Amino acid sequence: MRPTLPPRPPVTFKARLHDARTATAIGRWLGLAVVVCFATGVLSHYLQHPPGWLADWLPSRPYWGYRVTQGLHVASGIAAIPLLLAKLWTVYPRLFTWPPVRSPLHALERLSVFVLVAAALFQLFTGLLNIFQWYPWPFSFVPVHYAVAWLLFGSLLLHLAVQWPRIRDHFTRRSPGTLALPEADDPDRRRLLLGVTAAVGAVTLTTVGQSVTALGPLELFSPRSPDHGPQGLPVNRTAAAAGVTGASLAGWRLVVAGPRPCALTLDELRALPQYEVTLPIACVEGWSKSAHWTGVRVRDILERAGGGPDSRARVVSLEKAGAYRVMEMGRLYAQDPLTLLALRLNGEVLSLDHGYPARIIAPNRPGVLQTKWVGRLEVA
Incomplete structure (x- = not known):
């Protein structure tokens, strides 16, 4: 007979702030960035590849419209990268919960989170490489990026539906269960959120100058400088x-x-x-x-x-x-x-x-x- 293995001890994490309250605070800004990026990306796709029934109805005005929407698309996608990394840091201890699956419903929930995280990582980092015009993959970027965008948006909606009770508790300032933390953690949470905000502001301000002329002097990491090129373009x-x-x-x-x-x-x-x-x-x-x-x-x-x-x-x-x-x-x-x-x-x-x-x-x-x-x- 095989010897019976002792129960696996729970994995403990000494770092604080891996809690639903912090995850929700970061998640709402990440969700906003993803929604803006998704909406402007779908618009860009239909402007580039309009179906026949839509071609005659695409508006030519305002003349600056695509400049604004595509600038928002790239800026929100870049801003979402530090937000996504911060969000994953707050929730990664849940990967080590034991048992990993408690019921069929719990298995579906974990599968939906896997799809959400995988799609988000794929979209943001392939999109980042696209603005540098570097394509180290064998597939065509545009149709795959467009298809995975819908997968990401659908999995985000599913995730929001599953997590809605916790999100609602955060916005109504209730603190039951896992939302409650010692008051001593509040300064640490504020410092974490300020750090994430500073990171988002830094990557945005140092890249958005490629589309916002007034911020051109701050443009340090954009792959293109609008002021450099033959005939000033x-x-x-x-x-x-x-x-x-x-x-x-x-x-x-x-x-x-x-x-x-x-x-x-x-x-x-x-x-x-x-x-x-x-x-x-x-x-x-x-x-x-x-x-x-x-x-x-x-x-x-x-x-x-x-x-x-x-x-x-x-x-x-x-x-x-x-x-x-x-x-x-x-x-x-x-x-x-x-x-x-x-x-x-x-x-x-x-x-x-x-x-x-x-x-x-x-x-x-x-x-x-x-x-x-x-x-x-x-x-x-």
């Missing part, structure tokens, strides 16, 4: 990376397809009425910068090719490959007077890296859809 995808060279542009003409198709040389485009707009480039990595653009209104080109006032546009780049080589532009964007086929940037002819000889610039639009090296424009 950063470049994510260079002409070399896109396979576009000066030689490949020899004899360039803009092919315009529609009921009255035409092909326009650069000189012919410059001879058309020119318009000037000030619009930001706002990239999915979180950086944004306003610039002064000059060019021909897209709606004028569509009208010249026989398009009506409700026409969409389809734009094809000269780059050899890329997920956004072909871009669909819904009705509100195509007909907005701020949407240009830009020929000049900040008073200068476009550089090759900024899309020479012509690129799209449109309001309230992700940078990946501001197509560079335009070779074909179609009335859709």
Whole structure:
């Protein structure tokens, strides 16, 4: 017969503040950051990949809208990292509770927490690597990040439902059971929360300057500085990376397809009425910068090719490959007077890296859809 093993002694932790009250105080700020990050991320996904029924209804105004929402997306995601680490520190002793599973319901609860933590870690740290444009994984980032975002949000709602009694007790300042701690712990709790707040403030202030111009001097750890780049504007995808060279542009003409198709040389485009707009480039990595653009209104080109006032546009780049080589532009964007086929940037002819000889610039639009090296424009 096998000898009977003695009962496993409980694991004890000498550090204080691993309690529901502290976890809830940190968790409410983490929950707010996750909700903001989720909402702005879903909005960004639908702006980049709109279903057909939605394409004509995506708003082109306010012109600065995507700059704000994507800046919030990246800022809230970065702020959530120290909040998540602090939250995990407050609750990790529960990993060592014995027995690990007390009932089927308890097993489901622990499984839901595992899914929540795994999804949160995956989303925040892959998102952080994305803003540095480093992809050390074999899968496509955008669809996986979008799918796991829904998994994270669903598991967060489930967790809130399970933990609602404790959360309610914290907000109503009740102190039954595990919420009660000696009054002597209150100073330690305040110091912990102040430390977490300082960490969140530090990582936010030293990175958010990439999208908030006024905080630019504090921007120390952002992967992009909006003030650095050719013609005063950063470049994510260079002409070399896109396979576009000066030689490949020899004899360039803009092919315009529609009921009255035409092909326009650069000189012919410059001879058309020119318009000037000030619009930001706002990239999915979180950086944004306003610039002064000059060019021909897209709606004028569509009208010249026989398009009506409700026409969409389809734009094809000269780059050899890329997920956004072909871009669909819904009705509100195509007909907005701020949407240009830009020929000049900040008073200068476009550089090759900024899309020479012509690129799209449109309001309230992700940078990946501001197509560079335009070779074909179609009335859709």
